[in-house]
Amino acid sequence: MTSRAARVVPLLCLALLAALAPPAAAHPVSHAGGPRLVNLRPAPGEIVSSGAVAVAALAASDREIPSYTVTVDGAPLPGPASSGGTHPTITAAAELGPGDHIARVAVTDSAGATAERAWRFTVGTIDLQRLAGPDRLATAVAISRDLYDAGGAAGAVLARADAFPDALAGVPLAATLDGPLLLTAADGLSEPVAQELARILPESATVHLLGGSQALGEDVARDVRALGFVPRRLSGESRYATAAALARFVGETATAGARPETRTALVVSGENFADALAASSPAAIEGWPILLTRPDALPEETRSLLVTRRVDRVVVVGGEAAVGAAVVDQLEAVVDAVDRVSGPSRFDTAAAVARRFLPGRRTVAIANGERFPDALAGGRHAAALGAPLLLAQDDAFPAASGAVVAATQPTSAVIYGGDGAVSDRAAVDVERARADAGGPVLTAVTPPPGQVVNTLDQVVLSFERQVSVADSSIYVTIGGQEVMGSVGIGDFPSTLVFTATEVPEGISSGLDYEVRVTAAVHDGAGWVHQQHSFLYRKVDLSRGDSGPLVVDLQNRLVAAGYWLGPVDGEYGALTHQAVMALQKVHGLPRDGVYGPSTRGVLESNPPRPAARSSSGLVMEVDKPRQVLLMVRDGQVEWVFNTSTGTEQPYVFEGEQYLADTPPGRWTITRQIDGVREGALGRLYRPKYFHPDGIAIHGSSSIPAYPASHGCVRVTNAAIDWMWDRVPLGTGVWVY
Structure with a gap:
C-alpha cells in the first residue's frame, strides 16, 4: 500500500537507470475544451550549451493545430514546424547567445481555442569543445588533430591502449618532444593511428614506444618503420623502471634543448592511474618528471633517479592510501623537501592539483576519471592549452571539479571522449558549476537521486538559506512526459516544493520509469540549477492513498462508467466501491484494491457492461x-x-x-x-x-x-x- 506521505522504498544504485528496459510509453493527457502545451524543451530552468538551440512544446488537444508561433525574448523564431495531428510537437531553432532567455509557444486549434506557455532557460557562457572518436584510439587521434596541423609535430609517443602502467609518465615526454600521445593495440599499429602519424610527422621522425615488447609488440615497431619513421623504445623491467627511464630521457632532452634542468619531480602511485593523469598537465607544462611508487615502499628505480638527477623537491600527488607515510619518509631521506597534494577522492585530488599548480586558468580540460585512455591522450592537449585536467564521472561532474570551475569562472572547456566517457549531462554540469557560483547551496533533495518511489506527490528541494518562489521553477517529467503541478514554499522559507496535480497517461504497473527533475532556484542574489533523476515504480493503490495517481485512477473509472462521486484525489470509500464494482464486472478478486490485475483491465479501456433494457x-x-x-x-x-x-x-x-x-x-x-x-x-x-x-x-x-x-x-x-x-x-x- 502506498501512503499519503511521500514515503519511499529503499535505495537502488543509480546505475540501474542505464540498465532499464524501455517501459511502456507515457503520453500526455488531452485537454478537453482546448489545447494545452506540455513537454517543454529546453526544460524550464535548464542550462544548455551555446549554439543552435531547439525550442519545442507538445500541444495536447482533441483537434488539429493549424496555427502556432515560437518566440525567444519576444522575437519570432523563423520557420516553426509542426509534427501534425492532434498532439503535434511545435519546434523552432535559432542560434542563441549566452545568458537567460524566455521562450514562448502559442497555438490555436481548428475551433479557435488558444493556449500559450512561456518559460525561462539559460544558454551557457562556456565555449565547450568535445574531442572524441568512436573508440579510445580514435579519440586520441581526434586530440592529436586538434593539436597539430599537417607536418606540425616533431615527434610522437605511442602507448598501449588497454593498459596504463607504462604510459602513466608519458605526457611530459610528449610535451618535451612536441608531439601527441597516441594509443594503439599491442600487436600492431592501427590504421587510424598510422594515418595520423603520417599526417603530422616529418620524414624520419622518431616515434617513442612506451614499455617493452610485452606492452607494445615488435609488430608495432615494424609498422612504424614501414611508415618511414624511427621507432625508439623507452622501457624498463617494471612500470617503475619505465617511468624512471622516461624521466631520465626527458631530463637529457630538456638539457640538450637548453631548457633549465628541473629540480622538481612528482611522485604518484603506480597502482592506479587517476592521480598520475591529474598531475600530467602541470608536469608537462613545467617539465617535471612523473615517477611512480608502491603504496608502502619507494622502488629502488625511483629512488635512484631522484639521486642521479639531483632532484631536491618532490610533490606527492594522492592521499596516504595511494602513497603511504613510509614512502614519504623514504623520500625525505633523499630530497630536501617533500609535500603532498591530495583530496579524499581522485576527483578531489585532481581539483587540488588544479588549485595548487594551475590556478585561475580561463580554460579547463575534462576527462573521465574512472577510465584512463582519454585522459592519457588528453593530458598532453591540456598541457598545450595551459589548462588543468579535471576528472569527471561517467554521468556527472563531481562537486570537487565543479568547485574549481565556480572559483575560476573559465570561458572555455574541452572534454576528451564521447558521451559514453563524459556524458552530455556531465558536460552541462560544467556550465551549471560556473552559472551557480554565489547562488544558494542545495542541501537535500527528496526523493534523492536514484531512489525508487511509489508516489509522485511531491519533490522537495532544501537550501541553506531562504529562496524566492516567484523567480524559481521546478519541472518534472516521467518517462519523458511532463508531470503537471505547482511550486511553492515548504515548511521553511529555505524549502521549495513541487506538488504534482496530474501525471501523464499510459504509466503501467510493474515497470520502472525515470523521473527527471530540472530546477532553477533564485534567492535574490544568485541562482542554483539542479538536475537529477529518480525511479518511479507504479504499485497498488488502496484506501487512504491520495494524490495525482488517485486522480488518474478516478478519471479512468469515471470514463469507464463507474460512479464514485466527485474526482478529489482521495482513495476513500467511494473510490473503493467503484474499484470493487469494476472487479465484479470483470470477474476479478473483489478487494477494492487497485492492483496489477485490476489496473490491467482498466488501462485496456474496457467497454461498459451490456444492458438488457432498451428504452427509457x-x-x-x-x-x-x-x-x-x-x-x-x-x-x-x-x-x-x-x-x-x-x-x-x-x-x-x-x-x-x-x-x-x-x-x-x-x-x-x-x-x-x-x-x-x-x-x-x-x-x-x-x-x-x-x-x-x-x-x-x-x-x-x-x-x-x-x-x-x-x-x-x-x-x-x-x-x-x-x-x-x-x-x-x-x-x-x-x-
Missing part, C-alpha cells in the same frame, strides 16, 4: 455480478457497487423468510426522503420497487458479496446522487 431509464440489478446499472435507452450510464439478498433463510418475528431480491421487472412506486429505522435494519432514503417492501437504499455497508435481507444496497452518497435523477416510476429490472 431503467435501474438494472445484476445479481450474479452484484452491481447496479443505471441504463438510459439501452446504454449503461453508470455502474454502482451493490449488495443484494443473501438467498439464505432468516427468521423474523417467529417466521422464516428467504433473503431474496426477487427477479423480475418492477417499478419504483414510493420513496422516503429520510431514514427508515426498521426491525431488520436501517434504510437511508429508500426507493421501494417491490410490494414486499424491497427497495434500493443507502447503507454504510456494501460488501463484496450478497448481504441484505432482499434490498439493493448502495452507498449513502450514491442514493443522494440518485435521488432526483431516479424518480418515481423508474423501472427496476432484477436478474
Whole structure:
C-alpha cells in the first residue's frame, strides 16, 4: 500500500537507470475544451550549451493545430514546424547567445481555442569543445588533430591502449618532444593511428614506444618503420623502471634543448592511474618528471633517479592510501623537501592539483576519471592549452571539479571522449558549476537521486538559506512526459516544493520509469540549477492513498462508467466501491484494491457492461455480478457497487423468510426522503420497487458479496446522487 506521505522504498544504485528496459510509453493527457502545451524543451530552468538551440512544446488537444508561433525574448523564431495531428510537437531553432532567455509557444486549434506557455532557460557562457572518436584510439587521434596541423609535430609517443602502467609518465615526454600521445593495440599499429602519424610527422621522425615488447609488440615497431619513421623504445623491467627511464630521457632532452634542468619531480602511485593523469598537465607544462611508487615502499628505480638527477623537491600527488607515510619518509631521506597534494577522492585530488599548480586558468580540460585512455591522450592537449585536467564521472561532474570551475569562472572547456566517457549531462554540469557560483547551496533533495518511489506527490528541494518562489521553477517529467503541478514554499522559507496535480497517461504497473527533475532556484542574489533523476515504480493503490495517481485512477473509472462521486484525489470509500464494482464486472478478486490485475483491465479501456433494457431509464440489478446499472435507452450510464439478498433463510418475528431480491421487472412506486429505522435494519432514503417492501437504499455497508435481507444496497452518497435523477416510476429490472 502506498501512503499519503511521500514515503519511499529503499535505495537502488543509480546505475540501474542505464540498465532499464524501455517501459511502456507515457503520453500526455488531452485537454478537453482546448489545447494545452506540455513537454517543454529546453526544460524550464535548464542550462544548455551555446549554439543552435531547439525550442519545442507538445500541444495536447482533441483537434488539429493549424496555427502556432515560437518566440525567444519576444522575437519570432523563423520557420516553426509542426509534427501534425492532434498532439503535434511545435519546434523552432535559432542560434542563441549566452545568458537567460524566455521562450514562448502559442497555438490555436481548428475551433479557435488558444493556449500559450512561456518559460525561462539559460544558454551557457562556456565555449565547450568535445574531442572524441568512436573508440579510445580514435579519440586520441581526434586530440592529436586538434593539436597539430599537417607536418606540425616533431615527434610522437605511442602507448598501449588497454593498459596504463607504462604510459602513466608519458605526457611530459610528449610535451618535451612536441608531439601527441597516441594509443594503439599491442600487436600492431592501427590504421587510424598510422594515418595520423603520417599526417603530422616529418620524414624520419622518431616515434617513442612506451614499455617493452610485452606492452607494445615488435609488430608495432615494424609498422612504424614501414611508415618511414624511427621507432625508439623507452622501457624498463617494471612500470617503475619505465617511468624512471622516461624521466631520465626527458631530463637529457630538456638539457640538450637548453631548457633549465628541473629540480622538481612528482611522485604518484603506480597502482592506479587517476592521480598520475591529474598531475600530467602541470608536469608537462613545467617539465617535471612523473615517477611512480608502491603504496608502502619507494622502488629502488625511483629512488635512484631522484639521486642521479639531483632532484631536491618532490610533490606527492594522492592521499596516504595511494602513497603511504613510509614512502614519504623514504623520500625525505633523499630530497630536501617533500609535500603532498591530495583530496579524499581522485576527483578531489585532481581539483587540488588544479588549485595548487594551475590556478585561475580561463580554460579547463575534462576527462573521465574512472577510465584512463582519454585522459592519457588528453593530458598532453591540456598541457598545450595551459589548462588543468579535471576528472569527471561517467554521468556527472563531481562537486570537487565543479568547485574549481565556480572559483575560476573559465570561458572555455574541452572534454576528451564521447558521451559514453563524459556524458552530455556531465558536460552541462560544467556550465551549471560556473552559472551557480554565489547562488544558494542545495542541501537535500527528496526523493534523492536514484531512489525508487511509489508516489509522485511531491519533490522537495532544501537550501541553506531562504529562496524566492516567484523567480524559481521546478519541472518534472516521467518517462519523458511532463508531470503537471505547482511550486511553492515548504515548511521553511529555505524549502521549495513541487506538488504534482496530474501525471501523464499510459504509466503501467510493474515497470520502472525515470523521473527527471530540472530546477532553477533564485534567492535574490544568485541562482542554483539542479538536475537529477529518480525511479518511479507504479504499485497498488488502496484506501487512504491520495494524490495525482488517485486522480488518474478516478478519471479512468469515471470514463469507464463507474460512479464514485466527485474526482478529489482521495482513495476513500467511494473510490473503493467503484474499484470493487469494476472487479465484479470483470470477474476479478473483489478487494477494492487497485492492483496489477485490476489496473490491467482498466488501462485496456474496457467497454461498459451490456444492458438488457432498451428504452427509457431503467435501474438494472445484476445479481450474479452484484452491481447496479443505471441504463438510459439501452446504454449503461453508470455502474454502482451493490449488495443484494443473501438467498439464505432468516427468521423474523417467529417466521422464516428467504433473503431474496426477487427477479423480475418492477417499478419504483414510493420513496422516503429520510431514514427508515426498521426491525431488520436501517434504510437511508429508500426507493421501494417491490410490494414486499424491497427497495434500493443507502447503507454504510456494501460488501463484496450478497448481504441484505432482499434490498439493493448502495452507498449513502450514491442514493443522494440518485435521488432526483431516479424518480418515481423508474423501472427496476432484477436478474
